[in-house]
Amino acid sequence: MASVASVCLSALVAVAMWTGVGWAIGRRLGLPAVLVLPVAPTLGWAVQTVASLTAASVFGLDGWTVLLPVVALLLLAALPSRRIPARQKVLGAWTYLAVAVLAAVPAAAILPKVTAEGVFLAAPIFDHAMIALVDEIVRDGVPPGNPVFGQGGTAGAVAYPYLWHFGAAQLALLTGASGWEADAAATWFTAFASLLLICGLARHLYGAWWTSLFVLILSVGGSLRPVIGLLIGAPQMAAWLEPPTGFASWAFQASWSPHNVQSAACVLIAVLLMVRLAVRPALGPSLGLAFVLAAGAESSLWIGGVGAVLSGTIVAALLIARMDGRRLGFVLACGGAALCAAALASPFLSDFVHRAGVARDAFPIGLHLFPVLGPGVPDTVRRVLDPPAYWLIQLVLEFPAIALPGGYFLIRMLRRARGERALLLTALAGLAGASLFGGWVLASTAGQNNDLGWRIVLPGIFVLTACSAAGVARALTRGGPAPVAVVLVLAMFALPAGTQLAASNLTGRANPQAFAFTQAPEVWAAVRAHTPVDARVASNPRAFAEMTPWPINISWALMADRRSCFAGIEMARALAPLSPVRRTELSAQFDRVFSGEGGPADISELRFLYGCRVVVVTPADGAWTRDPFRASLLYRLVDERADAWRIYQAR
Structure with a gap:
């Protein structure tokens, strides 16, 4: 069984290694100081895992191919630079501690619950059966053989985006943890890194220390379904609405699908770097953009591939339209980064797309409006109302204190913004809009679930969470009690679902086996x-x-x-x-x-x-x-x- 002590050791190694690399690199990219440390865990993970995967593909996977890229990146980042920002307000220590504690909720879903009656497992362990892939990478290196099937007993090949699992395998190599323990540690790290990134963005949008507190409040919530079911009854709700899916909150996604959460964080950082390039094109941010794009694509084809292309195109167009000059430099910097990312990820992605097509007998992406209304609504009515129901019902239902409040506050901030802040908010609006639009019209044909529609919205939800928290924090200090009250009431109604998820992750499912x-x-x-x-x-x-x-x-x-x-x-x-x-x-x-x-x-x-x-x-x-x-x-x-x-x- 997985050991909590081994999980904690692996998590500490993850924080030290990836945050150290990310901080050393991030402070040279021209990002605002308040973002450097919140961005660091995800940025360090992206750069190190892509570099290590490239090295391991050539020299084989061992401790040296894990640690040498870390040392090289730290030495490179230690070179003199004029881009290191002056000290500014940063997140308080309490924020890091609170984020670390909340990140334990998704990680708890992966751990076994040993009781006198036996061992209980939480529901998200179903999607973490890919732990077999972590063990495969530790045993056999990269590219991994197929642990599930190999004709004639051969090693086979994997049709799956495995960079996140490669990161977990690195932790297993360094600490001696099992694949199960390394997966749990990587899940905690992903939850920690992504939530810290949202806190940093919110603090950048509004500088009060309590802005991060509102991010944490919004992130522990979930769907309104438990409250609605209590009010109208579960049968009536099942008749009016489609059943719940993976289209859900940060806590749910981090528990069930951390590799998609990590990819979403990479896409958000990519947009922040695009804003940096729009202000002043430079080689460092362009290289950073290339690595986070590659890491996002190799972790999730849906978010880092389809989502990044969709949102990146829209964000780039919006930034070009809003820029006063240096458009050519921006286009060259972003285009070069995209080409570099494609070169880094192309061997993996081309193989994945080919094998995925074989496995599904069809192209894995299609156009299909997200279904919202349930079987109790007549088909003729549903065909007319389902499209707007996505925006008016589904987003409010699953992200009650985030979707509409975040959009409202984002628009308000954008109207007042000038200069570099206007570029930032324009880019964030483009990312949020593209992500939510993608969830509305795109669907994956691979498998039985619409993983594309469920996951592609994550970068937009990250943005809207930060905007909602920043808007509430600003309203709290500028004499606007009504918005604060509305968001907090919605957050309160979202709390039962979040509490249910946490309890389920911590206690597991009772079963006769x-x-x-x-x-x-x-x-x-x-x-x-x-x-x-x-x-x-x-x-x-x-x-x-x-x-x-x-x-x-x-x-x-x-x-x-x-x-x-x-x-x-x-x-x-x-x-x-x-x-x-x-x-x-x-x-x-x-x-x-x-x-x-x-x-x-x-x-x-x-x-x-x-x-x-x-x-x-x-x-x-x-x-x-x-x-x-x-x-x-x-x-x-x-x-x-x-x-x-x-x-x-x-x-």
Whole structure:
């Protein structure tokens, strides 16, 4: 099981390494002093991970390829520069402490909850089954093999943006943490870095110390659904509105999908650097822009790829229209950064897009308006009202104290702004508008969920959170109690959802397999003892299906530290370049084998077609009493414990 002490050690290493690099670089980029330290964790992560990934792709991944880029970047940043800003007001120490504490809420979702009844897991662990990819990178370096499936037992390849997981793997290499522990530490770091960035932006927009306090208040909230359900009843709400999705608050997104949150933070920093280039084009900010763009794209195709292109184009056009001069220099600096970012990310992105297309039998992006109104609304009415309902209902429903208040305060600030501040607010307005527009009209066709629509709004929500907090802080000191009251009341109504999320992350989900799960670490330790690091293991993909909200091979993902022959349909959907039909066929075949209904032909295909060199059967499998491997000439029993496991090796 994951150790809290190991997670804390890895988190401390993450803060020291990435914040140190980011601070050394950020103070040379001409950013306002109040932003240098809040930007530092994400900026340092972006530059170091991209540099280290490039080095590891050439020289292999080890401690040296992790630390040498850190040393080189620190030495480069130590060179004399006139861009280091004078001291200005910065965030107070209490802000950093409060942000660190709040960041523990998403991280808690990843940790096991060990009780007398067994082990409970929180719902977001479902999306963190990609921990198997972290272990794969630690074992085999980059580009990673496919831990989920490899034809004939080969290493295979991954159709997934894995830079965030590469960052977690670096922590595992440096501290000796498991992939599970490194993932939890990286989740905490991402939550810390992104929330700190929002606090810094809000403080830059309005300088009062309590501005950051309002960011924290707004960030702990969630949807209005619990309150509405209490008022009108859950059945009525289900009839009027579509069910809740991943289109949700910072706390929810940081818990479920931290790599998208990290990508959104990179996009926001990219816009801040574009503003810096609009004021005075220079090489340093242009290089910084290239690295954060590359990091954003390699962490999330939806936000750092599609979202960055959409919002970057709009922001650049708005800045050019508002600039008094130096337009050519700005275009050259931004264009050069974009080309450099494309060069850094192109090997990864081209491979990802190709394999994703194979896996989905279609281009992974389409045009589709975000559905808001539920089945109780007549189809003819829904077709007319759904488009405006996104802006008038969905955004208010999921971001009650952020979307409309943030937009209102952003417009007010923009009307009063002059000079460089006008450029900043123009860029922020363009980013917010582009992000929300993308969520409205774009949809991903990959998989069953609209991950593109759910995630692309994140940079805009970051901006509107900062603007709402800055607007409330300003109204509090300038005699405007009405806006303050409205936002705080909305934040209060959003608090139940945030409280529910925090409680769920901290306590986990009760389930009947909790006690049996306590035995899983011992099972997988025995499997590893008989499995070479490059071999593939066959296990029941539906093992511990009730531990997560939807069935997924969670014990393998968290604890196996070995490749699987076929890790299940959900894992294959995310990682394996398989068509939907082929995924379904494989799922049915492995279900058949581990239910005890597989025949000699199935066992032969496991051995030769899928390269399953090791097989583990447990009492929870139907194959325990109708074991097709015991009678097979292709496998031999190498380890057995009564009522615990049987482990077979290929002959």
